[in-house]
Amino acid sequence: MTDRLTCLLCPIGCELEVEAGGGDVRVRGHQCDKGIDFASEEVLRPKRNLTTSVPLKGTVDRMVSVRLSDRVPREMIFPILAEITTLRPSAPVRRGDVLIADVCGTGVDVIATRTVASSG
Ligand code: SF4
Structure with missing residues (x-):
């Protein structure tokens, strides 16, 4: 299954395509490696502030x-x-x-x- 996310780690706001399965996460659309970490966390261990x-x-x-x-x-x-x-x-x-x-x-x-x- 492919999810679409916007990376929120910098003002560029890359639109990410994320495929997750079997504990693996594949990411496309990122302009730097931080986007991979962001997408992985969102899919596997999402966090929020309040x-x-x-x-x-x-x-x-x-x-x-x-x-x-x-x-x-x-x-x-x-x-x-x-x-x-x-x-x-x-x-x-x-x-x-x-x-x-x-x-x-x-x-x-x-x-x-x-x-x-x-x-x-
Ligand atoms: S992937 Fe990198 S360049 Fe793109 S929004 Fe995230 S931090 Fe910024």
């Missing part, structure tokens, strides 16, 4: 945006999201703060992506 927002402790509408420090296996996205939805960080939060370390045992952290001051 961005969302959570409310600050004791508030309903004061939010802090968060993301993962690195991509995780796609099947871990929902368990991680379930853990993030329980998160209620206390202000102040600084951009880059680790809000959950090693989330769900993935070795990846949940980090704040913006600074939120204490309420006045």
Whole structure:
């Protein structure tokens, strides 16, 4: 079976044709070897990042945006999201703060992506 993917590793965005079978992955359309690695990972072990927002402790509408420090296996996205939805960080939060370390045992952290001051 042939899949079509766009390589997202650089602005060129090569359109890749990927054939997978028997643990092998054949790639066409790449302009460099990174495209082979990208396609292989997408087919064999797809990974994703996650961005969302959570409310600050004791508030309903004061939010802090968060993301993962690195991509995780796609099947871990929902368990991680379930853990993030329980998160209620206390202000102040600084951009880059680790809000959950090693989330769900993935070795990846949940980090704040913006600074939120204490309420006045
Ligand atoms: S295959 Fe290489 S040149 Fe093409 S988009 Fe990916 S990284 Fe860029």
